[in-house]
Each structure stands twice: as structure tokens, then as C-alpha cells.
Amino acid sequence: MTGRPPGATALRGPRRALLTACYGTLLVLITYTLPTTTLAPTAAALHAGGAAQTWILTAALLGLTALLLISGGIADDHGRKRVFVIGAVLLAASAALGALAPDAAVFVLARVIQGGASAAVLAPSLGLVSQAFPAGPARVRALGGWGAAVGLGIAVGPVYAALLAQWAGWRAVYGVLAALALLLAGLGAAYLTESRSERPRRLDPFGALALAAATAALIAGLAEGRSGWLRTAPLLLLALGLLGLVVFALVESRVAEPMLDLALFRDPGFVASGAGALFTGLSIVGLMSCLPTVLERALGQTPLAAGLVLAIWSGLSVVAALQARRLADRLAPTTQLAAALLACAIGEAALYGLAPGTGWLRLVPGLAVAGVGSGVLNAALARLAVSSVPAHRSAMGSGANNTARYLGSALGVAIALALINSGHSAAGPAAAVAAGADRAILVAVLLCLLGAAVALWARAASRRRATRAA
Incomplete structure (x- = not known):
């Protein structure tokens, strides 16, 4: 059931919900x-070695992927606003813990909690937007705004962190994050309208446990693999992760009310x-x-310069996501998805041929094309995440979509x-990195295609399905 906060008008209420959900994203x-x-x-302040640095980079991703789908299911059944606000409060507390961390172990723990809190904010955000805006052009515009927030976060994050760390130290980066998360909790409590499924499901504890264990093992295996893929630790963790996914699928196929309906x-559309x-x-x-x-x-x-160059890509993705609403009447979401991935492939291909001494201007055309493609892609994925699941499972759809994104x-x-x-090169380490980057670019282009x-395929299958139904 849904309702409006006292005094909120039909126009201002949805806009406030959208802005709050986008701010959270x-x-x-x-x-x-x-x-x-x-x-x-x-790493220098916390005396973190190579392995600890890998976990500093990866820890938040572990918490995020482990809890996204679970947070979405809980939000649909027990309150999207409630989960969103709790996630914001937990993000503030864990950011404060990171700012005060005395050593690398505590900081990594804080990052894992930040990832879990981020899952609680991100998973219900699309559900809150779709609840505030009925299906139609208004919802398409709103979902484009949500997609723009994804690109804006990627653009702002590295630059904000580099500037603040330079001026006030790295701990200030997480202290300010804690304050921003508290503001988010206040906005969520004041401006969001509680919504949940009219047919709440029972908790699926075994499915949740299997999924959390599987995704955590996969992320941990990928993190450990950076120090060598043929070692026992990464191979064992990756095998456990894959086994966990199989167990999750078996559990979901047998429970009466699964967290993720395999049907x-x-x-x-859901596959796409x-x-x-x-x-x-x-x-x-x-x-x-x-x-x-x-x-x-x-x-x-x-x-800082590297972050600003990357902002060319992510900044243009913000603009493109906001304008992607103009494609809604012309292209089906799956068609928009395919076109956006093709544009990203073209943009990434234009980055090929890096060499020491290459100026950053050489990267601008490729980053621009890939940025536009990424913005259209984010908007298409937001549309599909909501439209490919029943309306009462919108947060679960968002959680499933984002779980796939962050595992990928x-x-x-x-x-x-x-x-x-x-990469290898007789010209030195910089040339070797450039040669390796060219290989990474080619693989990324092939994956885009x-x-x-x-x-x-999903577009053609959807058309065949519609024809049979007609």
C-alpha cells in the first residue's frame, strides 16, 4: 500500500522522492x-601491504554484491523507505568507522559494511522511483534521471576524493561521506513515502544465505586472483562461489516463495x-x-588528472542518460540496450593504440562516444529492471540487475x-602497461559486441512472444 506525506502535493511528492533516490544512488x-x-x-597511513591494498579496493564490492538482491527482496516485502533509510544510517556509521580506522583490518571491515549499506540504499531506489511515477513518459524521464545519477557518481567520486585528500587528508574523505549519508537518511525519512508489496512473501533465509556466501566467495576469489590466479586460495574461493550459485538455484527452485523467481x-526482457x-x-x-x-x-x-580525464566519459553519460527519454517512444528497451552497447564498443575501440607520451586529448573522442553510449545504456537498464518484473517486485528487479552489474x-x-x-615491451614499464591496456581494450570491445x-536476441524473442500472444 502507498500513501503521501501530509501536505505533499501530487507534483512535489514524486519529485522529492526522485531527488532523494537519485541522491542516494x-x-x-x-x-x-x-x-x-x-x-x-x-595504504601508507594504515601500513597496508599489497594484499591489504587489494582488499581496500575490493571490500565495498563484496558487501554490495552479497546483499543487493537480498536488500531488494526485503524492501519489497517489508518497506522500501525503511530499508533505504536504514541503509543510509548504516552508511554514515561505517563511513565514520573508516575515517577513524586505526589499521588496515578495521578499514577493510568498514568498507565491507559500506558496501552492504550501499546495497540497502541502491536496491529499493528504483522501486521508490517507479512507485512515485506511474508507467508512462513521466516514469521514463524519472528513470533517465536515476541513470544519470549513476554516471554522475562515477564522475564525482574520484575527483572529490582526490581533491579532499589533497587538501585535508584521506580521513576527511570518509568523514564528509558520513555527513552526506546522515543528510540522506534525513531526506529519506522526510520525503519518501513508504511502499511495499501488497502480497509480501515470507523470508527465504536459505536462499539469502546461499546467495550471500556465493557472491562473497566469488568477489574474494577475484580479489585474491590479482596476486596470482593459479594459487590455491583464488581457485578454491571461485569454485566455492560457483558451487554456491548452483546451491542458490536449487534452493530457489524448491521453496514456495523464492527470493528470486527462476521463472x-x-x-x-528479464534476461536482457x-x-x-x-x-x-x-x-x-x-x-x-x-x-x-x-x-x-x-x-x-x-x-587528479586521471580522474578528470575519466570524468569526460562519466560526465557525458550523465547528459546522455537525461536525454535518453527521447528514445523511449522510438526504441524498445532491448533495442536501446543493443544500440548503446554498440556505441560503447565503438568508443572503446577508439582508445586503442595508447603509448607513452600520448596526450590526454587523444582519448577524448573515444571517451565521448563511450560516455554517450553508457548514459543511454544506464537509462535502458533502469527501464528494463523495472519493466521486466511484476510491479510489486520492483526493488527485487533492481537488486537483481545491480547484482549482475557489480559481479560483472x-x-x-x-x-x-x-x-x-x-604487457611486455623492451621500451620500458610504461610501454608495457600501454601494450597491456591495448589488449584489455580489445577484449572489452568484444564483450560489448x-x-x-x-x-x-532478446528483442527478437520478445517480438516472437508478442506475436504468439496476439
């Missing part, structure tokens, strides 16, 4: 990207939503997350880093 993406430009001072995979998010992480987020490293090691850019991102980062570090092919 923005803050989640900022949280996720913070270590990309603050790793060096953080949804018969719907081409999950596959599109997975390939977005694999081919775009993975490569772009590693691009600042390439800019620093191969092209000699400072962390973790695997994409692992692949990109492995390829970047595999594969994702586009899946989206086109």
Missing part, C-alpha cells in the same frame, strides 16, 4: 569509487536486463575502472588488470 557510486584516487595515502528467466547489466560491468565498468591506473602508469598523469564489474576489473599487467548480440 549518487552517494553509493561515490562510495564505491573513493579508493581509486586515495589508495596510496590510505523470470523465461522472459526475454540481467545480461545487459552483466556485460556493462564486464566490458565498460571494468575497463573504465582501470583507465586511471593506465593514465598514471603509462601516460604519467597525476591521480568485479570480473571485468580482474580481466582488465590481468591484461594490463601482462557479445552483450549487444544478447540484447538483439
Whole structure:
């Protein structure tokens, strides 16, 4: 059941809900990207070695992927606003813990909690938006705004962290994050309207446990693999993660009210939503997350300059996501998804050919095309995440979509880093990184094309299904 806060008008209430949900999404993406430009001072202050630095980069992703789908299911059944506000409060507390962390172990724990809190904010956000705006042009515009918040967070996070760390130290980065998260909790409590499914389901504890264990093991395996893929630890963790996914599927196929209804995979739209998010992480987020490293090691850019160059891509994705509403009447979401992935493939291909001494202007055309494609892609994924599931399971749809995105991102980062570090050149380390980056770019382009092919298959399957129904 839904209602409006006292005194809220039909116009202002939805807008406030949209702005609050977008602010929450923005803050989640900022949280996720913070270590990309603050790793060096953080590691130095906490005396973190190579393994600890890997976990500083990965810990938030572990909490995020483990709890996204679970948070979405709980939000649908027990209150989207409640889960959102609790997540914001937990994000504030964990950010404060990170700011005060005395050593690397406590900081990594704080980052894991930040990831779990981010899941509680992100999963219900699309459900809150779809609840505030009925299906139609207004919802399409609102979902475009949500997609823009994703790109804006990626653009702002690294630059904000680099500037504040430079002026006030890395601890201030997390202290300010705590204050921003408290503001989010206040806005959520004041401006969001509680909503939940009219047919709440019972908790699925065994499914939740299996999924959390599986995703945590996969992320941990990918993190450990950065120090060598043939060691026992990463191989064992990855095997346990895959086994956990099999157990999760078996559990969900046997419970009366599963957290994730496996029958949804018969719907081409749901498949396109999950596959599109997975390939977005694999081919775009993975490569772009590693691009600042390439800019620093191969092209000699400072962390702040590298973050600003990356902002060309993420900033244009914000503009494109806001304008993507103009495509809603012309293109089906699956068609928009395929076209966006193709644009990203073209933009990434234009980055090929890096070499020491290359100026950042050489990257602008590729980053611009990939940025526009990413913005259209984020808007399409938001539409599919909501439209491919029943209305009362919108937060679960968001959780499933984002789980696929961030699992793909973790695997994409692992692949990109492995390829970047595999480069060899007699011209020196910088040339070797550039050669490895070219390999990573080619693989990312191929993954983009594969994702586009899946989206086109889903488009054709949806048309066949509609024809049979008619």
C-alpha cells in the first residue's frame, strides 16, 4: 500500500522522492569509487601491504554484491523507505568507522559494511522511483534521471576524493561521506513515502544465505586472483562461489516463495536486463575502472588528472542518460540496450593504440562516444529492471540487475588488470602497461559486441512472444 506525506502535493511528492533516490544512488557510486584516487595515502597511513591494498579496493564490492538482491527482496516485502533509510544510517556509521580506522583490518571491515549499506540504499531506489511515477513518459524521464545519477557518481567520486585528500587528508574523505549519508537518511525519512508489496512473501533465509556466501566467495576469489590466479586460495574461493550459485538455484527452485523467481528467466526482457547489466560491468565498468591506473602508469598523469580525464566519459553519460527519454517512444528497451552497447564498443575501440607520451586529448573522442553510449545504456537498464518484473517486485528487479552489474564489474576489473599487467615491451614499464591496456581494450570491445548480440536476441524473442500472444 502507498500513501503521501501530509501536505505533499501530487507534483512535489514524486519529485522529492526522485531527488532523494537519485541522491542516494549518487552517494553509493561515490562510495564505491573513493579508493581509486586515495589508495596510496590510505595504504601508507594504515601500513597496508599489497594484499591489504587489494582488499581496500575490493571490500565495498563484496558487501554490495552479497546483499543487493537480498536488500531488494526485503524492501519489497517489508518497506522500501525503511530499508533505504536504514541503509543510509548504516552508511554514515561505517563511513565514520573508516575515517577513524586505526589499521588496515578495521578499514577493510568498514568498507565491507559500506558496501552492504550501499546495497540497502541502491536496491529499493528504483522501486521508490517507479512507485512515485506511474508507467508512462513521466516514469521514463524519472528513470533517465536515476541513470544519470549513476554516471554522475562515477564522475564525482574520484575527483572529490582526490581533491579532499589533497587538501585535508584521506580521513576527511570518509568523514564528509558520513555527513552526506546522515543528510540522506534525513531526506529519506522526510520525503519518501513508504511502499511495499501488497502480497509480501515470507523470508527465504536459505536462499539469502546461499546467495550471500556465493557472491562473497566469488568477489574474494577475484580479489585474491590479482596476486596470482593459479594459487590455491583464488581457485578454491571461485569454485566455492560457483558451487554456491548452483546451491542458490536449487534452493530457489524448491521453496514456495523464492527470493528470486527462476521463472523470470523465461522472459526475454528479464534476461536482457540481467545480461545487459552483466556485460556493462564486464566490458565498460571494468575497463573504465582501470583507465586511471593506465593514465598514471603509462601516460604519467597525476591521480587528479586521471580522474578528470575519466570524468569526460562519466560526465557525458550523465547528459546522455537525461536525454535518453527521447528514445523511449522510438526504441524498445532491448533495442536501446543493443544500440548503446554498440556505441560503447565503438568508443572503446577508439582508445586503442595508447603509448607513452600520448596526450590526454587523444582519448577524448573515444571517451565521448563511450560516455554517450553508457548514459543511454544506464537509462535502458533502469527501464528494463523495472519493466521486466511484476510491479510489486520492483526493488527485487533492481537488486537483481545491480547484482549482475557489480559481479560483472568485479570480473571485468580482474580481466582488465590481468591484461594490463601482462604487457611486455623492451621500451620500458610504461610501454608495457600501454601494450597491456591495448589488449584489455580489445577484449572489452568484444564483450560489448557479445552483450549487444544478447540484447538483439532478446528483442527478437520478445517480438516472437508478442506475436504468439496476439
